[in-house]
Amino acid sequence: xxxxxxxxxxxxxxxxxxxxxxxxxxxxxxxxxxxxxxxxxxxxxxxxxxxxxxxxxxxxxxxxxxxxxxxxxxxxxxxxxxxxxxxxxxxxxxxxxxxxxxxxxxxxxxxxxxxxxxxxxxxxxxxxxxxxxxxxxxxxxxxxxxxxxxxxxxxxxxxxxxxxxxxxxxxxxxxxxxxxxxxxxxxxxxxxxxxxx
Amino acid sequence: xxxxxxxxxxxxxxxxxxxxxxxxxxxxxxxxxxxxxxxxxxxxxxxxxxxxxxxxxxxxxxxxxxxxxxxxxxxxxxxxxxxxxxxxxxxxxxxxxxxxxxxxxxxxxxxxxxxxxxxxxxxxxxxxxxxxxxxxxxxxxxxxxxxxxxxxxxxxxxxxxxxxxxxxxxxxxxxxxxxxxxxxxxxxxxxxxxxxx
Numbered sequence: 001x002x003x004x005x006x007x008x009x010x011x012x013x014x015x016x017x018x019x020x021x022x023x024x025x026x027x028x029x030x031x032x033x034x035x036x037x038x039x040x041x042x043x044x045x046x047x048x049x050x051x052x053x054x055x056x057x058x059x060x061x062x063x064x065x066x067x068x069x070x071x072x073x074x075x076x077x078x079x080x081x082x083x084x085x086x087x088x089x090x091x092x093x094x095x096x097x098x099x100x101x102x103x104x105x106x107x108x109x110x111x112x113x114x115x116x117x118x119x120x121x122x123x124x125x126x127x128x129x130x131x132x133x134x135x136x137x138x139x140x141x142x143x144x145x146x147x148x149x150x151x152x153x154x155x156x157x158x159x160x161x162x163x164x165x166x167x168x169x170x171x172x173x174x175x176x177x178x179x180x181x182x183x184x185x186x187x188x189x190x191x192x193x194x195x196x197x
Numbered sequence: 198x199x200x201x202x203x204x205x206x207x208x209x210x211x212x213x214x215x216x217x218x219x220x221x222x223x224x225x226x227x228x229x230x231x232x233x234x235x236x237x238x239x240x241x242x243x244x245x246x247x248x249x250x251x252x253x254x255x256x257x258x259x260x261x262x263x264x265x266x267x268x269x270x271x272x273x274x275x276x277x278x279x280x281x282x283x284x285x286x287x288x289x290x291x292x293x294x295x296x297x298x299x300x301x302x303x304x305x306x307x308x309x310x311x312x313x314x315x316x317x318x319x320x321x322x323x324x325x326x327x328x329x330x331x332x333x334x335x336x337x338x339x340x341x342x343x344x345x346x347x348x349x350x351x352x353x354x355x356x357x358x359x360x361x362x363x364x365x366x367x368x369x370x371x372x373x374x375x376x377x378x379x380x381x382x383x384x385x386x387x388x389x390x391x392x393x394x
Contacts, residue, residue, distance in 0.1 A: 004261045005249050009242040016224045027213045039247045045206040046240040064201045
């Protein structure tokens with residue numbers, strides 16, 4: 001096995017999420033076979049992104065500007081704030097093109113195992129906005145995991161004292177879902193929150 | 198969705214083997230969260246590797262020197278050449294620490310579908326070595342796929358005219374393999390090439 005740049009590169013690649021040692025080697029070889037059209041551009045893209053992308057000081061989203069393109073978009077409803085755990089959750093909602101409000105990224109969910117406590121959640125700018133009376137509704141869109149539920153509970157507790165509507169994404173059977181394949185928790189929730197037709 | 202460096206980066210990452218669009222996003226976010234200890238070092242490692250790693254002019258292996266550390270190692274047996282399809286195959290054999298000869302990398306296998314013809318295989322330096330009488334045995338270690346078998350057949354035909362021993366890796370039941378889970382082709386080969394005890 002070579003002890004050189006290549007080994008170092010494979011080592012770094014194998015630290016990426018969902019990439020193991022074997023995939024890392026395959027990726028490194030693939031890069032070496034495509035130096036001009038992939039390897040150099042990729043290195044440049046990584047450096048450019050590392051240098052240019054900032055966290056939006058309002059919501060925590062990533063963008064090239066100090067205020068992200070969602071927070072600075074005047075056509076969006078700034079009175080409606082969707083609270084999510086991470087940037088990928090914001091992207092998931094944006095992908096659907098189903099929401100016209102703005103976002104607030106907590107930067108994680110409360111978790112005893114991962115050692116994320118209330119102090120680690122980014123709530124400051126959200127509370128400031130609410131205290132300034134700029135927000136009418138907060139939509140809690142944390143994940144449907146234990147951590148996400150705990151976080152939603154904690155955040156709603158924090159916001160209860162303000163004059164702001166608090167809502168939570170609905171739980172139930174996903175569209176196209178077959179009852180036979182769903183867990184009992186989902187079925188129970190779907191049954192309990194059933195709606196009259 | 199943002200249209201900027203980040204999107205470009207995700208696009209490049211998604212072109213890596215076994216990385217899809219969704220993993221690419223996860224990887225990009227992971228990089229942004231670990232700028233100093235992963236993102237910048239990775240970009241540097243990619244650039245360094247692209248600039249410094251060369252193909253060995255003897256065997257086709259990747260290394261920082263013109264002649265790779267295997268071909269330039271005088272302790273290895275240069276009369277025994279193991280012919281493999283790709284660098285990853287060389288690495289697989291080296292990993293086992295089971296072989297003390299040198300290698301020759303064909304750079305692929307004959308394949309009508311992928312359009313790899315005999316002219317695309319790197320055979321020149323191997324033939325030159327054999328013609329110079331430096332090689333006693335050529336071990337064909339191409340994969341046990343249709344393409345690998347065809348390639349082994351083609352290469353052995355090319356070498357038949359020279360005074361050199363030609364061998365092929367043995368086929369059979371992998372160690373720890375259970376007969377019930379093996380395909381018939383492997384079983385047939387194992388039966389036909391059975392050895393007396």
